[in-house]
Amino acid sequence: MVNVFYEEAGALKVGSILTDNTTSLQIESAHGKRSKIKATLVLLRFENPPMHGFMQQAQEKAADIDVNFLWECCEENREFTGQELAGDYFGHTPDPLETAAILILLSQNPIYFHKKGVGRFKAAPPEILQAALASREKKRLAEEKQAGYVQQLMAFELPDTFRPLLDDLLYKPDKNTIEWKALETACDATRLSVPRLLERCGAIPSTHDYHYNQFLYEHFPEGIDTDAYPADFHLMDPEDLPVAGVKAFSIDDATTTEIDDAFSVTPLNFGSFRIGIHIATPALGVAPHSLLDKFAAKRLSTVYLPGRKITMLPESVIQHFTLGEAHHRPVLSLYLEVADDFTVTRTFSRIETIEVSTNLRLDSLERQFNEITLRENQTDYPFAHELRLLWNFSCKMEKLRGKDQDINSEKIDYSFIIDQDRVSVYERRRGAPIDKVVSELMIFANAEWGKQLADAGYAGIYRSQGNGKVKMSLSPAPHQGLGVSQYAWSSSPMRRYVDLINQRQLIALVSGNPPPYTREDDTLLIAMRDFEMAYATYAEFQRGMERYWCLRWLLQENISTSGAIVIKENMIKLDRLPLIVRIPSLPELAPGTLVAVGVSQIDLIDRSLNASFLGKSEG
Numbered sequence: 001m002v003n004v005f006y007e008e009a010g011a012l013k014v015g016s017i018l019t020d021n022t023t024s025l026q027i028e029s030a031h032g033k034r035s036k037i038k039a040t041l042v043l044l045r046f047e048n049p050p051m052h053g054f055m056q057q058a059q060e061k062a063a064d065i066d067v068n069f070l071w072e073c074c075e076e077n078r079e080f081t082g083q084e085l086a087g088d089y090f091g092h093t094p095d096p097l098e099t100a101a102i103l104i105l106l107s108q109n110p111i112y113f114h115k116k117g118v119g120r121f122k123a124a125p126p127e128i129l130q131a132a133l134a135s136r137e138k139k140r141l142a143e144e145k146q147a148g149y150v151q152q153l154m155a156f157e158l159p160d161t162f163r164p165l166l167d168d169l170l171y172k173p174d175k176n177t178i179e180w181k182a183l184e185t186a187c188d189a190t191r192l193s194v195p196r197l198l199e200r201c202g203a204i205p206s207t208h209d210y211h212y213n214q215f216l217y218e219h220f221p222e223g224i225d226t227d228a229y230p231a232d233f234h235l236m237d238p239e240d241l242p243v244a245g246v247k248a249f250s251i252d253d254a255t256t257t258e259i260d261d262a263f264s265v266t267p268l269n270f271g272s273f274r275i276g277i278h279i280a281t282p283a284l285g286v287a288p289h290s291l292l293d294k295f296a297a298k299r300l301s302t303v304y305l306p307g308r309k310i311t312m313l314p315e316s317v318i319q320h321f322t323l324g325e326a327h328h329r330p331v332l333s334l335y336l337e338v339a340d341d342f343t344v345t346r347t348f349s350r351i352e353t354i355e356v357s358t359n360l361r362l363d364s365l366e367r368q369f370n371e372i373t374l375r376e377n378q379t380d381y382p383f384a385h386e387l388r389l390l391w392n393f394s395c396k397m398e399k400l401r402g403k404d405q406d407i408n409s410e411k412i413d414y415s416f417i418i419d420q421d422r423v424s425v426y427e428r429r430r431g432a433p434i435d436k437v438v439s440e441l442m443i444f445a446n447a448e449w450g451k452q453l454a455d456a457g458y459a460g461i462y463r464s465q466g467n468g469k470v471k472m473s474l475s476p477a478p479h480q481g482l483g484v485s486q487y488a489w490s491s492s493p494m495r496r497y498v499d500l501i502n503q504r505q506l507i508a509l510v511s512g513n514p515p516p517y518t519r520e521d522d523t524l525l526i527a528m529r530d531f532e533m534a535y536a537t538y539a540e541f542q543r544g545m546e547r548y549w550c551l552r553w554l555l556q557e558n559i560s561t562s563g564a565i566v567i568k569e570n571m572i573k574l575d576r577l578p579l580i581v582r583i584p585s586l587p588e589l590a591p592g593t594l595v596a597v598g599v600s601q602i603d604l605i606d607r608s609l610n611a612s613f614l615g616k617s618e619g
Contacts, residue, residue, distance in 0.1 A: 003051045005044035005058075005100050006037055007118055012100075012107060014055050017045075030055075043082065043103055043119045046096035058100035065089070065105055071112045074123035079116050082106055111136060142178050149182035154189055158201040166203055170195060170210070171217045195605045207604035211548055212305070215541050219534075226295075226314035241330055244354040246276050249383050250323055251438055253415075254361045258302065258311065258494040259323040262331070262356045263441060265386035271340030273389060277445045278331040278354050282313060282321045282493050283503040288516050288523075292317065297527060300534040302495040305545040307418030313494055321494060323356045332506060334445050342396040347448055349510045358382055366434055374433060391433050394440035401443070401483030414578045416549050423549045423556060425577060442491045443482055449506055450476055450488030458505050459519040460488045461498045461528050472498075472528050474519055498531050544607065550579040551602050551609060559599055563617055566593040572611070574599075581611045594618070 002017045004027060015027035018034065025042070028034050030052055049057070073089050074080065082103035086094035089102060106113045106121050111132040113121040124132065152159050162169065165179055173180045173194075187197050195204060204210045216224065246264035264276035286292045296312050303310040311318060323329050331354050337346040360382065368381035374391060378384070398404045411430040416423060453460040454476040463470060464477035464487065476486035490506060493499040501517065501524065508515045517524050554562075554577075563575040570586040572595060573579065583597065594617040601610035 001047070001051075003046050003054070004042045005046070005054075005096070005103070006042045007107075008037060008041060012043075012055075012104060014051055014100075016051050041118060044096055044099055049097065054097070054100070058097050058104055061097055061101035062104040062108070065101065067105060067109050067112055070102075070105060071123055071129070074113075076123060076125070079120055079122045081119050082121070083119075085121070146178040146182045146185075149179065150185050150189070153182060153186035153197065153201065156197075156200045156202075158198070158203050162203070166198070167213060167217050170198065170204075171214050193605075199605065204605075208548065208552075210605065211545060211607075219537065220310070224310050226311075226316075242350070242352045243328075244276065244278070244331070244333060244350070244352045246278075246354060248276065248278055248323075248354050248356045249358045249360050249386075250356055251360045251362065251365065251434065254363050257315075257322060258313075258318055258492075259356075259359065260492045260494050261442070262323045262354065263386075263390065264354075265389050268337065272345070273338055275336040275338060275390065275393065275441070277334045277336070277441055277491075278323070279333075279445070279491055279503070280321045280323050280494055281330045281332050281351070281503065281507070282317065283332075283500055283507055284330050284351075285320065286313070286317065286500065288504065296497050296500060297530075300497045300527075300531045301538055303538045303541065305542050306416035306423070306549045311495075312497065318494055323354075323359075325356055325359045328353045328355050332503060332510070334448060336444070338393060342393045349449075349452070349506070351507060351510055362434065366432060369434055370432060387433075387437065390437045390441070394436045397440045397444055398436065403483050412578075414546070416546065418549070423553050425550070425553055427576065443484065443487075446487050446490050447479075447482075447484040449490045449502070450486040452509060453488060453502070453505055454486060456509050458509050458515045459517050459521070459524055460502050460505055461524060461531075462486055462488050472532055474524055474528065496531070496535075497527060501527055546578060547607050548604065550574075550577045551604055551607060553577065554599055554609070555602055555604075561596060561598055561614065564595050564597050564611075566591055566595060572597065574611075581609065583611050583613050586613050589616070 002020075003014060004017060004025065005012065005014050006027075007013075013029070015029045015035075017025055018028055019026035023039050025037050025039055026034065027037060070085070070089060074085065083094065083099050085106070086099045086102040090098050094102070103119065107115075112124055112129060114124055116122050149159050149162075159179075159182075162179055162183075165177075168174065169180060169183060173183075175181075175184075183194060183197070187194055190197060192200065195210065198204055199207075244264070246266055248262040248264040250259050250262040252259055260280050262278045264278065266274040266276070268274055286296065292313070295314070299310070299312045302312045321329060323331070331352060333350045333352055333354070335348050335350070336344050339345050365381075368378075369384070369387050372378075373381075373384075374388065379388075395404070413428045413430050415426045415428060417426065450460060450462055459474060460476075461472060461474060462476050463472055463479060465471075465479045465481045466477070467480075470479075470481070476488070478485055479487040488502050489496060489499045490502040491499060493503045504516045507513075553559075564572040564581075565575075566572055566586070566589045567580060568591050570583050572581055572583055572586065574581065574597070581597075586595075589595065596614040596617050598612040598614050599609060600612070601608075603609065
């Protein structure tokens with residue numbers, strides 16, 4: 001029986017001819033499988049040796065041939081068949097096994113022999129061969145190194161070469177590197193995620209820093225250190241500005257260093273009085289297009305998270321403009337002349353200096369200024385008279401905005417205090433008198449200054465709300481949520497870049513100078529667009545870190561069961577924490593239902609936990 005050695009789909013095979021149709025053959029393999037092949041694919045026909053065992057014998061013979069010597073036997077720049085090369089190599093007419101062995105070796109070494117057709121080859125040029133061999137050796141060494149990395153990682157040992165690459169591997173890996181391929185292989189073998197495996201290897205000593213560094217890697221690739229940054233700000237000589245004859249005070253959280261605003265109350269005739277809203281003026285020192293301005297335009301906002309913050313402006317600039325106690329600082333003041341029925345009769349603005357007499361702090365002030373002390377007319381605390389007037393004025397403004405029926409007293413704000421890696425979470429009811437005073441004065445200032453910019457034809461960046469959707473634009477429009485005709489953020493110029501831009505416009509307006517920006521200026525549009533994106537990103541990061549510290553608190557306090565309230569469907573909020581969790585097994589319960597839940601499997605890397613429904617709770 002005639003046998004054939006042939007090529008099919010890039011593989012060499014052997015079979016016996018059943019039918020020869022000249023252009024095609026019906027063949028049968030050693031395993032009895034029958035198939036039809038083209039005659040042009042046949043490399044060799046033979047009767048002996050038998051088909052059974054032929055392929056194994058040919059492969060054994062090929063293994064004994066030195067591929068380098070075989071390449072040297074080839075004439076440069078000439079095509080040849082496997083049978084021709086076998087004759088040259090063996091020095092005689094080759095038998096079928098010898099020819100098959102040469103063809104196998106030619107097919108297995110494309111680096112040495114370039115295929116030019118079925119059974120036809122050409123020796124690789126020396127320079128191409130050397131480059132290919134060097135590349136193959138490099139690949140072999142890389143595979144060897146990668147295998148070593150995999151072994152170390154599976155033993156939960158971190159290879160030394162991984163240390164400088166950790167951030168890249170965790171947050172934005174180059175999937176073509178051997179380090180990533182080794183890490184991926186080890187993760188598949190251990191069934192661990194990349195962060196979890198690296199944590200087991202000791203590469204993530206702090207889960208907090210894992211999340212924090214990811215944010216910095218993505219949004220602050222140049223780092224957050226500002227010590228070496230050129231502080232090219234200038235400060236107008238305070239002697240060039242009038243001094244406000246007011247006794248001003250600020251109201252801020254105990255940790256606030258960027259004190260943007262302060263207030264004053266000055267008695268006038270017939271029971272009327274003047275309210276001063278005084279805003280710090282970094283716009284007087286940070287010039288448009290200066291290095292500092294570019295720095296602020298890149299950050300766009302201060303970033304807040306429990307235990308720390310990343311300020312929009314360098315600390316040296318903040319200290320120059322913050323409204324700290326017993327310092328004369330330049331301010332942009334909005335004055336409201338208010339009648340004894342708390343109606344605003346006149347407003348005007350000034351650029352001046354003030355000395356803040358006291359920085360009131362929320363934690364202590366709230367114990368003195370609250371619904372009870374207002375009801376009992378207590379006045380034995382600093383600025384009690386001024387705060388009472390501001391409270392009554394704020395109630396009037398809230399009513400004029402149509403928001404006096406809004407229910408805020410049931411809402412809770414949360415603050416986090418981190419002390420040596422220990423977290424305390426404090427609840428604070430929203431809508432307390434102190435909140436109303438500050439928020440109403442800020443709403444009034446931002447709405448009034450937005451109106452002044454619009455009336456004067458000066459460009460500004462506005463926030464509006466319609467149909468529940470908040471957006472920013474360069475044109476004034478109603479803010480339905482606040483109940484005002486226009487609203488331009490202007491009250492936090494050290495913390496928000498939009499406010500800094502609006503403050504520059506306001507200073508020009510008050511000074512009678514041309515505005516730094518026009519509506520046709522791309523700077524406004526770019527700043528507005530970039531600010532919206534950054535502000536949303538920073539807020540999401542803050543929520544994520546607050547969730548992290550909530551989980552840390554649960555672990556710290558060893559909480560295994562907790563009360564909760566149903567938000568909707570299978571979503572619940574745990575008691576004492578701003579932590580919303582999904583419980584797939586939660587039965588159908590009305591929103592507001594109090595329940596008891598079990599807490600387990602807290603994962604600080606994934607920022608997740610397992611919550612199980614235990615039952616309804618008594619109200």
